Amino acid sequence: MTDLQIRKMNFAFADHHVPFLWNEANPAWSSMSNAVSFLAIGFEKMILSLMREVIPTITDPAIAEEADAFMRQEGQHSAAHRQHVRGLITSYPGLQETLDEVVGEFDRLSAETSLNYRLAYTADLEATFTPVFKLMLDNEATLFQPGDDRVASLFIWHFVEEVEHRSSGLKIFNEVVDSEFYRMQMAPSIFNHVLKVIMIACEGFNDHVPLEERQVDAMSMFARYRAKQKLNKWLPGRTYTYNGTSPRAFDGLKLGEQLTALAGVVRSQMPGHNPDHENLPALAGDWFQRYDDGYDVTRWYTASASANGGKS
Secondary structure, eight states: OOOOOOOOOOOOTTTSOOOSSOSTTOHHHHHHHHHHHHHHHHHHHHHHHHHHHHGGGOOOHHHHHHHHHHHHHHHHHHHHHHHHHHHHHHHOTTHHHHHHHHHHHHHHHHHHSOHHHHHHHHHHHHHHHHHHHHHHHHTHHHHTTTSOHHHHHHHHHHHHHHHHTTTHHHHHHHHHTOOHHHHHHHHHHHHHHHHHHHHHHHHHHHHHSOHHHHOBOGGGGOHHHHHHHHHHHHSTTOOOOOOOBOOOTTTTSOHHHHHHHHHHHHHHTSTTOOGGGSOOOHHHHHHHHHHHTTOOGGGTTTHHHHHTTTOO
């Protein structure tokens, strides 16, 4: 029997303006996390289609139940991120083109690649989430707390549920494909595609969100792009377009924590990896407890203050 819970969330994005620069203290993080919203919509659409295709072929009832719960959780994530991105598109209509391009990349994967490849894609990418999201959640005081509470609460919810179903992708892959060699062999192609999609989102931000409202070059998260920009700026005959400054989202985080997360990402792609053995962010446990206690997790930082007449 699966331990996954299906939690339906409404972050009220339609009620008020959704800022692109939702954490003014860290514009690079605002841009990066917004790109995650765009990626999530396309990726999770692919997962839903994939699970509908694969569940009827799974003979182990426990794995079939896990796959169904995994699909339903991802469906809730996709719906919430669509609400977030719809709010951004209201302010920046050109981002609809960016969203269509991102989703189109995953639609092509669904149409043109094998079921085994898409299962490997899901397993490989999902396996990276626990170490990466632990880094983010362990630094919530600077990454999330200073920002728009709706957007912060969306990402916190999504990330802790990714921790909750951290083993689902690999379980399903191992049940259906059961080839560690194939999963490792496909990893370079998979992560090249992930980077391509995030780059599409970031290029769209540069094109459709005015610099004064994003404050940074949205492409600055890519080291190769930063290096190319430097060459274009200083070498004669090169075309250089200034798109903003180039800080990185995690510049303020401890280097040791970033290296630990990187080691976790590498470990997640190794044969025999078991996400159940990963170190988990403490915030995940706090979140699940608050949810079970009836706390309004859609307003993670402000619900308690509202309940106490504005006193936190």
